[in-house]
Amino acid sequence: MSAAVPPVSYQPDPLGPDFEQLNLMQPPDYEGPVRAVLVRCRRVLPTPAAGRAVLYVHGFNDYFFQREMALEYTAHGYQFYALDLRKYGRALLPHQQPNTVRNLQEYFPDLDAALAQIQAEGYTEVLLSGHSTGGLITALYVAQRQPSQVKALVLNSPFLELHQSWLRRHVAVPVAVALGAYWPTMSLPAGLPDTYGQSLHRAYRGQWEYELAWKPNHVFPVNAGWLRAIRQGQAQVRRGLQLPLPVLVLHSDHTASGRRWHEDFQRADIVLNVAHIRQLAPRLGPHVTVQAVPGAVHDVFLSAPAVRAEAYRQLFEWLAVELAAAPAVTTAL
Helix, strand or coil: CCCCCCCCCCEECCCCCCEEEEEEEEEEECCEEEEEEEEEECCCCCCCCCCEEEEEECCCCCCCCCHHHHHHHHHCCCEEEEEECCCCHHHCCCCCCCCCCCCHHHHHHHHHHHHHHHHHCCCCEEEEEEECHHHHHHHHHHHHHCCCCEEEEEEECCCCCCCCCHHHHHHHHHHHHHHHCCCCCCEECCCCCHHHHHHHECCCCCCECCCCCCCCCCCCCEEHHHHHHHHHHHHHHHHCCCCCCCEEEEEECCECCCCCCCHHHHCCECCCCHHHHHHHHHHHCCCEEEEEECCCCCCHHHCCHHHHHHHHHHHHHHHHHHCCCCCCCCCCC
């Protein structure tokens, strides 16, 4: 993690002139060549927050597209980076099955490479942030890798438990997980309703614009290897991670369910059960702050304007306390 990183050249990013991207090539895996993609915001920091940066990691069936999030962090003095993990979004290669993974540790080299690059650019203190599956991955990463430059962790509706009936979680899922050890490519029915995508994208009932090829309403197929990896990671959380750093967990104040559209889907989490998040978040470590954001959707920072404004207020107030201001450090891109 402390090794010198050679000079690199960022390329233009589809998000526009305020953003640029860098391929992080990785050793081949069971599907062939692998890469992750680091995205950097080019906005000039108004008041640099003591050489601090944030690295954001997306969720399942997802990639980084949240311009507003980047500008919020930049306005508060944090250099903003986001990572499209292997087999997601910008990093997806033609020969790869989207989202395929057999152990969540497969993502750790992607995070290693991103943090090494950020450190090489002069940022010695990093806020790591993850949404949903990205929240599970980043929590496990910090617990196992213990990267010295990561000073705090922000989790946005982390995927700490399946949102399934008791019967499915305790009967059907264990069977599929067991099969995943021998037939990891065995297809499974995905459980995420297309109503969540409808609640987000501007072409349907939402307010956001993003690439439906990278974040489709009908989610990419999942397989038994993916489910096995997720359940193994969630089991580690249930046993307790003992993260030594401060952790903020943001989530909606309630869960809504149903396959047919309802207006409540735009002010509730319809992907995860928020009761599971409240129950399991304290097992992340001894310095966990759990905050419910009334009226938030699953991705808290994609909620209605007033709701996400409240989420950002809670976030930056927490950071002001947990990462007290230090003398400014000049950094340059």
